[in-house]
Amino acid sequence: MSRTTRIYCASTLYGAATLAAALDSDCFPEADRELLLVFNTSAIPETTPALDEMPGFEPLRGHFDAVLSWNEAIRPFHPGAWVPRPDDVPIFERYLRLLWGLGEDRVELVVESLQVAPAQTVAQLFTDAPIDVYADGLMSYGPTRNKLDPLIGTRVRRLLHLDLVPGLTPMLLTEFGVQAQVVPTAAFLKTMTELSAAVTDLPVLPDGSALLLGQYLSALDILTPQEEEDLHVRMARGAAERGHRSIVFKPHPSAPARYSRALEAEAEKLGVEFTVLDIPVLAELLFAQSPPGLVVGCFSTALFTASAFYGLPVARVGTEPLLERLTPYQNSNRVPAVLADALVPDLAGRKGEDPVPGDTLNDLVTAVGFTMQPQLHPDRRAEAERYLSRHLGPRTLRYFKRKRLTSLGLPGGIPERLAFLPRNATARRVVRRARALRKAVRR
Numbered sequence: 245m246s247r248t249t250r251i252y253c254a255s256t257l258y259g260a261a262t263l264a265a266a267l268d269s270d271c272f273p274e275a276d277r278e279l280l281l282v283f284n285t286s287a288i289p290e291t292t293p294a295l296d297e298m299p300g301f302e303p304l305r306g307h308f309d310a311v312l313s314w315n316e317a318i319r320p321f322h323p324g325a326w327v328p329r330p331d332d333v334p335i336f337e338r339y340l341r342l343l344w345g346l347g348e349d350r351v352e353l354v355v356e357s358l359q360v361a362p363a364q365t366v367a368q369l370f371t372d373a374p375i376d377v378y379a380d381g382l383m384s385y386g387p388t389r390n391k392l393d394p395l396i397g398t399r400v401r402r403l404l405h406l407d408l409v410p411g412l413t414p415m416l417l418t419e420f421g422v423q424a425q426v427v428p429t430a431a432f433l434k435t436m437t438e439l440s441a442a443v444t445d446l447p448v449l450p451d452g453s454a455l456l457l458g459q460y461l462s463a464l465d466i467l468t469p470q471e472e473e474d475l476h477v478r479m480a481r482g483a484a485e486r487g488h489r490s491i492v493f494k495p496h497p498s499a500p501a502r503y504s505r506a507l508e509a510e511a512e513k514l515g516v517e518f519t520v521l522d523i524p525v526l527a528e529l530l531f532a533q534s535p536p537g538l539v540v541g542c543f544s545t546a547l548f549t550a551s552a553f554y555g556l557p558v559a560r561v562g563t564e565p566l567l568e569r570l571t572p573y574q575n576s577n578r579v580p581a582v583l584a585d586a587l588v589p590d591l592a593g594r595k596g597e598d599p600v601p602g603d604t605l606n607d608l609v610t611a612v613g614f615t616m617q618p619q620l621h622p623d624r625r626a627e628a629e630r631y632l633s634r635h636l637g638p639r640t641l642r643y644f645k646r647k648r649l650t651s652l653g654l655p656g657g658i659p660e661r662l663a664f665l666p667r668n669a670t671a672r673r674v675v676r677r678a679r680a681l682r683k684a685v686r687r
Contacts, residue, residue, distance in 0.1 A: 247276035249349040251370075252308065253363055255283035257295045257526055258545070259356050259380035261439060264307045265431035266378065266404055275352065279344070280308040283362050284315050285324045287463070299446075299525050300439035314362055317343060323362040328369065337369045356380055358396065358417075359389040359576075367396050377417060378427075379405040381545040384414040385609055386579030387617040392420075406432055408548040409583060412605055415613045419620045429553055433532070440529040447521065449534040453490035454483035456507075457527060457541035460496035464577070466569050475562045477510045479540045480518075482561060482591035488538060490517040494527055531556060540591055542566060543577070543584035551588070559591035560584050567642050574616045582612055582643050596639060607631040608640065615648050632656050 250272065254260040260280065266272065286292035295301060296311050305311060317340065318326055328336050341347060351373040355363035358377050367375055377400055384405045397420040405414055407426045414424045440446060449455065456479045461467045467475065480491050493507050511518030521530075527546040530536065531554040539550040539558045543566070550556040563585035570578050586608065590597035600608060607627065614621050614628040632655040636644070641656070650657030 246348050246350050249277040250275040250352040251279050251281050252354045253281045255285050257298050260304050261435045262380050264304050265435045266427045267307050269428045269431045277309050280311045282313050283323050299443045303438040303442050327365050375400045377403050382580035383576050384416045387415045387613040389576045436528045436532045440532040449536050450490040452537035453492050454488035454538040455536040456493045457544045457546055458495040473506050479561050480510050484514040484516050492519045494521045543581040547588055558588050560588040561591045573648050
């Protein structure tokens with residue numbers, strides 16, 4: 245009988261810590277070999293440390309029999325771009341089995357972000373391997389980013405996720421009937437404590453300090469570099485207005501240095517102590533070792549770990565314009581941004597920004613998820629219609645776009661008395677002719 249080798253794939257330290265917590269909680273049956281396959285998906289991997297080179301990784305190493313590098317296996321290709329041709333799949337599977345000493349082992353996969361490379365690429369290469377998916381952030385609460393090949397989707401057995409939003413059920417992969425399983429919070433906190441103890445140069449935050457979380461949204465073409473810089477400045481200004489006299493900025497590892505200089509100038513104006521955390525560590529390590537008095541961000545997952553797992557005060561900045569900017573509407577950052585806007589208090593304390601009632605949250609996310617991916621979840625239409633007809637108002641309209649609601653024939657689109665128009669062929673022909681005439685006149 246062949247042995248079983250389980251390959252755990254990870255691209256972030258947060259994800260690897262989630263895997264370690266799941267292993268400590270016996271979420272996986274025993275395998276003959278357990279390997280950690282590391283993805284370095286940064287824009288220029290050669291200049292950015294992989295997760296197994298980051299401060300705090302060493303306590304995680306002991307959970308696996310070996311640590312492998314996907315980047316080394318496919319060099320010189322980039323992990324986020326390389327996909328083998330279908331005819332080459334058997335050759336590459338044989339190559340990986342030789343490279344990693346798998347022989348004729350029965351392979352099982354545990355992956356994150358199955359919708360895209362490199363996780364999807366690995367799933368394609370091991371064509372018969374059963375798959376478990378784990379979530380290292382808020383995206384699991386939203387729908388699958390795009391339609392998955394059934395040859396991959398039907399192999400998924402379950403979705404493991406942290407309970408970042410207690411009571412909220414993930415939508416990810418539910419089109420394949422995949423059931424969600426929570427990774428115990430206590431195990432995750434224990435893992436984070438071990439990681440923080442392993443980072444010898446982790447700074448101690450001043451008492452009552454505000455920790456600002458940078459996300460580098462300009463790298464995703466959501467904001468311009470100047471707009472993101474302004475967002476960070478607003479975080480500092482809002483924290484100072486709340487009475488915090490010490491501000492610590494944790495930039496995204498890929499963020500340019502000018503962000504910290506702009507913040508430094510603003511901090512000097514505000515008369516507050518300012519520190520930049522210049523080592524690439526998880527914010528959660530700071531929560532465990534020296535909890536800040538306030539955590540400020542846009543829609544970072546760390547806002548939810550700070551609040552749900554560590555009981556720390558949190559605040560958000562910039563979610564409303566961000567929701568307007570996200571394109572296409574199906575952008576997988578939409579649900580995380582909705583959750584931050586709906587649940588995290590507004591830093592400025594503006595009127596009308598109270599958190600969305602908890603008993604409507606599942607229905608809200610279902611409605612957003614349906615409008616994002618109606619083809620994947622046609623059975624959720626009635627739930628979306630019910631939510632929109634009852635709860636769409638000034639506080640929740642920002643989570644939807646009228647054009648999208650109109651195209652789907654949902655409440656909140658065009659006025660009800662004209663609701664027949666989107667499905668009326670004659671009306672659509674008239675509109676098309678009118679547009680054509682208008683263009684002809686302009687010429």
